[in-house]
Amino acid sequence: MVVVAELEIPADAFDLGRLSQVTEGIHIELERVVPTGNDGVMPFFWASGPDHGAFEAFESAVRGAEVVERLTAVARVDDRVLYHVVWADSAANLTEVLVSNEATILEAHGDDPWRFRLRFADHRGLREFHNYCLDHEIAFRVERIYTLDEEQDAKYNFDLTPEQQSALTLAVEHGYFSVPRGISLKEIAEELGISQQAASERVRRGAETVLQSVLLSRSAADLE
Structure with missing residues (x-):
């Protein structure tokens, strides 16, 4: 397996x-x-x-x-x-x-x-x-x-790592993606107790994973 x-x-x-x-x-x-x-x-x-x-x-x-x-x-x-x-x-x-x-x-x-x-x-x-x-x-x-079956079940959570989910949730809740921004990467990093580079990595990878799951996943209805 x-x-x-x-x-x-x-x-x-x-x-x-x-x-x-x-x-x-x-x-x-x-x-x-x-x-x-x-x-x-x-x-x-x-x-x-x-x-x-x-x-x-x-x-x-x-x-x-x-x-x-x-x-x-x-x-x-x-x-x-x-x-x-x-x-x-x-x-x-x-x-x-x-x-x-x-x-x-x-x-x-x-x-x-x-x-x-x-x-x-x-x-x-x-x-x-x-x-x-x-x-x-x-x-x-x-x-x-975990097994592949369990991995597929995790797709409902967009397959985010706990660190990515924490960083992305913090970013969304505090308006990182808003215009103008409500929080900076530096502030996200300080809140999580990590470097700004690590915060950027988690937010970027987390956002990319969610967007790929939502925008690139096709169902049978999409082909009609």
């Missing part, structure tokens, strides 16, 4: 997590990917930062990292840049076990720790992933494990 696991992993425990720590102010969000055999996983990721100088410092630090063979900026949208990374053969990474266990990375983002949402074909894959982390002393914290 297909199972989904939501967990936290320290940034210094895996390849991309370590790269997210090389420059202050840079936040990384992995593109949704499916394991592709020899091509590996985690080839593309988005980085958001405060200014052009932060991206220059980030690129310089990443390209100088021993575990990276090549880093390419693919596109830029506002304060976000899409990168493609090629890992060096020497990279000891968490992604190898995800490929071997045919795990699909549904969501992965963070500074420290990182939050992952992983889908496994069965409990065997999840168990082997768990054992790999234990054998390699990779600390992690499980937030939730």
Whole structure:
């Protein structure tokens, strides 16, 4: 039976997590990917930062990292840049076990720790992933494990994480989306006790999830 696991992993425990720590102010969000055999996983990721100088410092630090063979900026949208990374053969990474266990990375983002949402074909894959982390002393914290059926039931709640729902509810209740705005991201961050970058991430991802569920979901009646 297909199972989904939501967990936290320290940034210094895996390849991309370590790269997210090389420059202050840079936040990384992995593109949704499916394991592709020899091509590996985690080839593309988005980085958001405060200014052009932060991206220059980030690129310089990443390209100088021993575990990276090549880093390419693919596109830029506002304060976000899409990168493609090629890992060096020497990279000891968490992604190898995800490929071997045919795990699909549904969501992965963070500074420290990182939050992952992983889908496994069965409990065997999840168990082997768990054992790999234990054998390699990779600390992690499980937030939730559920079946695909339970995930579908969660769609009625728009599949928001508790953190996204809290931030988005606060934003809506206090007029963040109103004109003029009734609350700023800084105030939302202070209310939640998190950084402004984290608040922005939760509100943006939460709003995107809700809008996709409402605007992009089609029923049979839509086709008539």
